[in-house]
Amino acid sequence: MSPIIYHDIPSLRAALQPYRGHQIDKQDRQQRIALVPTMGNLHQGHIELVKIAKQHADIIVVSIFVNPTQFGVGEDFDSYPRTLDEDVAKLATVGADYVFAPSVDAMYPVLPPPTTVLAGAISSQLCGQSRPGHFDGVGIVVSKLFNIVQPDVAIFGQKDYQQLAIIKQLVRDLSYPIEIIGAPIIRADDGLALSSRNQYLTESERQVAPILHRELQDLAEQLKGGGISQQAFESLLKDKRTRISDAGFTIDYLEVKTEALGSVVSDSTTFNIENKNIVILVAAWLGRARLLDNQLVVVG
Ligand SMILES: Nc1ncnc2c1ncn2[C@@H]1O[C@H](COP(=O)(O)OP(=O)(O)OP(=O)(O)O)[C@@H](O)[C@H]1O
Numbered sequence: 001m002s003p004i005i006y007h008d009i010p011s012l013r014a015a016l017q018p019y020r021g022h023q024i025d026k027q028d029r030q031q032r033i034a035l036v037p038t039m040g041n042l043h044q045g046h047i048e049l050v051k052i053a054k055q056h057a058d059i060i061v062v063s064i065f066v067n068p069t070q071f072g073v074g075e076d077f078d079s080y081p082r083t084l085d086e087d088v089a090k091l092a093t094v095g096a097d098y099v100f101a102p103s104v105d106a107m108y109p110v111l112p113p114p115t116t117v118l119a120g121a122i123s124s125q126l127c128g129q130s131r132p133g134h135f136d137g138v139g140i141v142v143s144k145l146f147n148i149v150q151p152d153v154a155i156f157g158q159k160d161y162q163q164l165a166i167i168k169q170l171v172r173d174l175s176y177p178i179e180i181i182g183a184p185i186i187r188a189d190d191g192l193a194l195s196s197r198n199q200y201l202t203e204s205e206r207q208v209a210p211i212l213h214r215e216l217q218d219l220a221e222q223l224k225g226g227g228i229s230q231q232a233f234e235s236l237l238k239d240k241r242t243r244i245s246d247a248g249f250t251i252d253y254l255e256v257k258t259e260a261l262g263s264v265v266s267d268s269t270t271f272n273i274e275n276k277n278i279v280i281l282v283a284a285w286l287g288r289a290r291l292l293d294n295q296l297v298v299v300g
């Protein structure tokens with residue numbers, strides 16, 4: 001069945017109202033609402049988020065909104081692919097109940113909004129460094145979506161690892177009664193993480209793109225034993241940056257962090273990553289596409 005589409009906040013709220021609080025289903029359970037926030041142009045990565053949502057809730061709301069406040073000057077807000085009809089057809093095959101596709105005016109009566117949601121130190125590194133203000137825009141739009149939909153659970157992809165960490169922090173700091181679920185990265189057969197922006201790649205760039213994942217996997221292999229010197233670690237990273245650049249990418253960052261996005265522990269002599277979950281994160285341009293990827297490593 002095709003999901004019902006709403007373009008404004010009051011209509012969506014009215015549609016969801018019957019499911020709240022006291023409403024029960026045939027098994028006498030309370031109905032749970034899941035939110036899957038997206039910017040549309042849906043691919044299998046998004047579809048898997050919806051499938052996960054269905055394991056955790058009864059009513060699935062997918063938001064499709066290209067959020068202007070998270071795009072910087074000169075970024076691709078205007079050209080970002082908007083494919084609502086195709087998106088809704090895909091969502092029908094996977095059993096989403098409601099699509100929330102608001103206009104910019106519906107979401108932002110005043111633009112830029114005078115009220116801000118700032119995520120602090122976690123948001124100023126990595127993507128936040130190359131896209132200043134990006135996570136402030138994500139923070140306000142996700143807060144608004146949480147307030148509008150009031151879901152019990154919300155699903156975000158681990159492809160946007162830093163975003164997921166920021167949203168978990170937002171939920172904790174603003175006391176949202178929402179369970180946040182991180183969904184595994186869905187990849188093409190050759191390893192490239194699926195992403196709407198992959199369609200900016202030319203045919204020949206698309207052949208090169210999986211190298212990013214392969215280099216992360218290779219670095220993960222080399223780090224997983226732990227116990228290497230700081231110098232050896234730095235030289236591994238330097239080598240990886242060179243290999244990725246030589247393949248034709250322009251690197252925004254290639255970094256290794258603790259799972260919580262802190263600095264990996266080191267002392268003056270030894271780079272000590274034993275018994276830690278670490279994550280290798282990369283953002284790199286290939287032609288017009290800025291590709292994101294990451295790889296978790298259990299060390300030791
Ligand atoms: N390959 C993927 N695997 C798992 N989750 C994904 C994947 N791609 C996107 N997502 C998740 O889908 C949600 C919506 O993301 P979004 O609509 O920006 O898609 P996208 O493909 O990441 O687009 P973009 O190319 O603009 O980054 C986010 O939580 C994101 O992490």
Ligand SMILES: CC(C)(CO)[C@@H](O)C(=O)[O-]
Pocket residue numbers: 037038039065067070138141142160163
């Ligand atoms: C979470 C999100 C939908 C907010 O606009 C966006 O950042 C995205 O698609 O990852």
Ligand code: BAL
Pocket residue numbers: 070071160
């Ligand atoms: N999923 C990423 C959202 C953005 O690049 O704005």
